[in-house]
Amino acid sequence: MKPPAAPHPLLTDLREMTPARVALGRTGASLPTGALLGFTLDHARARDAVHAAFDATALIAELGALGLSAHPVTSRAADRQTYLRRPDLGRRLDQASVEALAGLRGTADGRLAIVIGDGLSPRAVHAHAVELVRHLGPRLAAESIAMTDVLVASGARVALGDEIAVCLGAKMVVMLIGERPGLSAPDSLGAYLTFAPRAGLTDADRNCVSNIHRAGLSYDEAAFKIAWLVREAFARGMTGVALKDESGDRMPCAVAANPT
Template structure:
């Protein structure tokens, strides 16, 4: 009988770099293929990403998490009636449904300094996981800084630019939207925060600042809030957001 050569997993010279990133590097190889373990992990990561895209906001849980802020929470919806339409028609996710427009107009409140908007985006999983710790700390810091706050808005099937639709009605000086980011194969629960000074219909994304990858294995919520407060204070000082507002927080003078 001929001897059969046993094929094992060959080590990868990039292995030490895995300590610094969640990216799919240094997977090793078995012959001309990647190891079975890595193949299965890839399929699992892909499944998590698909699940995140079709995940739903835990509205009751979020309302309970936000209760301690002392701010009213209003539930809104974009013009995308369901998830399939939302994915096929990004433009509808940027606009408020008619009944949501009417609801905001009935609030009848004076314009506040800051409006906080929470939207599912492409990962409601991220919003369900991180909205509570981020918003509670952020509201506390904003109030300590002396800024006034509009009621919290919880938007289903929303895109980043729905901030401008809200701004056109409530007229806050600045708006922050927390939104689920597009899932990847190494992060399916990442939340982003976009800041817009004087939000109004017709703005483009170059007028916004983004704080990305807010999650336990990315930018932790505590540090994310500190970064957001730096940008908020800078935005009010300079009266702008976007490409002209640089994040120099933590850089050496």
């Protein structure tokens, strides 16, 4: 059998610039064995990321080492299977968490609530959330915004942050959450920012900083973007489609060049 032809040089250059599956070649009418095995492995990693265990206790301990007081909350999704089958339950707090947050109301800054939720990739949260918070804290402090209390949410969807913020009386919420795993990034973290949070909001009311992982957006760059959006949200009284992310025009060169 004639061996498969080598990819065109332009396609080879493209493959070096992106983790996307391009110019995989073919053997007869099928993918080459290497490409097929690579796809199968990445698919398995994505599935494993969705079903990975979320250790809220360990995360709270890591945040405590940064000097932050972290508190656990839980959605109405009682287990992972329920969470995956009933997204609506992941958007609402269970009664015990509502009562616990009532006791915290008024004890924090009252402006910004930081929530870390497992989402669709607990692996992403354990890999990146604490380091992102480490970089974000000084940038928020420079804007005179305190980050003393953090909520760690199990069984969380993005909108769970809205109810948490309402319970705390916070004017704005930043939800750090594991994004839906992709075949090239099973551990991608996203940050969703909502000003004046309340029940019933949609993604049109939020800003998102996504693809935070080692091969994507760096911690420092993500922290810069989040802090910029937080500052502008408070200044303009809005997030979502009305607030455009123009932070790239103001990003220091040292941040843009930081690969970590």
